[in-house]
Amino acid sequence: MARLSVNINKIATLRNSRGGNNPDVLQAALACERFGAQGITVHPRPDERHIRYQDVYDLKATIKTELNIEGNSQEEKFVRLVLDTLPAQVTLVPDDPGQITSNHGWDTIKHRTYLQETCAQFKEAGIRVSIFVDADPQLVEAAAQTGTDRVELYTESYARLYHQDRERAIAPYIEAAKVAQQAGLGLNAGHDLDLHNLRYFSQHIPGLLEVSIGHALIADALYLGLETTIKRYLEQLAGGD
Numbered sequence: 616m617a618r619l620s621v622n623i624n625k626i627a628t629l630r631n632s633r634g635g636n637n638p639d640v641l642q643a644a645l646a647c648e649r650f651g652a653q654g655i656t657v658h659p660r661p662d663e664r665h666i667r668y669q670d671v672y673d674l675k676a677t678i679k680t681e682l683n684i685e686g687n688s689q690e691e692k693f694v695r696l697v698l699d700t701l702p703a704q705v706t707l708v709p710d711d712p713g714q715i716t717s718n719h720g721w722d723t724i725k726h727r728t729y730l731q732e733t734c735a736q737f738k739e740a741g742i743r744v745s746i747f748v749d750a751d752p753q754l755v756e757a758a759a760q761t762g763t764d765r766v767e768l769y770t771e772s773y774a775r776l777y778h779q780d781r782e783r784a785i786a787p788y789i790e791a792a793k794v795a796q797q798a799g800l801g802l803n804a805g806h807d808l809d810l811h812n813l814r815y816f817s818q819h820i821p822g823l824l825e826v827s828i829g830h831a832l833i834a835d836a837l838y839l840g841l842e843t844t845i846k847r848y849l850e851q852l853a854g855g856d
């Protein structure tokens with residue numbers, strides 16, 4: 616069964632809106648773990664609009680499950696943060712500084728040399744590397760040439776199409792997953808996964824190792840509470856028809 620890594624960016628967004636420490640992101644991360652999450656994901660951005668760099672140091676010292684740090688390694692500050700905190704996993708995402716949220720994966724063909732160097736730097740420090748990519752077999756194949764351990768399939772287009780035509784929505788992901796597995800890459804997935812689309816995704820992508828979910832999960836927690844919400848996501852991942 617794929618592991619659930621809860622992205623707690625949105626907890627930090629709420630905290631930052633009032634300038635204090637409510638909600639406390641460290642306590643929220645510990646609660647996620649207590650309720651069954653198998654990892655914590657953060658995506659610090661240069662403007663620190665949600666997760667702050669200091670949060671990441673504090674989280675690494677506090678949580679017991681895997682920490683996954685996502686972000687753009689072309690920013691020196693991000694590289695320093697990752698090498699200082701030594702998370703279990705770093706996910707390379709090519710976001711511009713002002714982006715509202717992630718909207719594309721790496722072009723692993725165009726940037727192969729850069730990604731090779733970056734993967735080597737993080738792997739030398741003992742950190743597992745994952746590259747955020749669109750569900751395109753050629754990009755996944757090129758990712759395998761970079762030395763990365765895993766790819767994270769960017770699932771926004773799956774999520775968008777799911778309600779209209781889920782077979783068409785999943786098709787490119789099945790292809791991309793096959794290529795990844797033939798190339799020996801581990802497979803993660805994330806972006807806009809939710810309680811409606813998660814089960815179908817995990818059922819159709821065998822060997823899926825991890826999903827990172829934030830926006831929808833934290834929104835669901837407003838209605839259901841964090842404990843029930845995490846249990847429901849875990850049930851979706853556990854599958855069954």
Ligand SMILES: CC(=O)[C@@H](O)[C@H](O)COP(=O)(O)O
Pocket residue numbers: 622624625658660685708715716717747805806829
């Ligand atoms: C890579 C990815 O899809 C997520 O990290 C997502 O971008 C979360 O970032 P925000 O919380 O800033 O939207």
Ligand SMILES: NCC(=O)COP(=O)(O)O
Pocket residue numbers: 622656658685767804805806807808827828829830831832
């Ligand atoms: N890598 C995806 C992630 O961490 C969370 O994305 P979202 O669920 O907030 O869209």
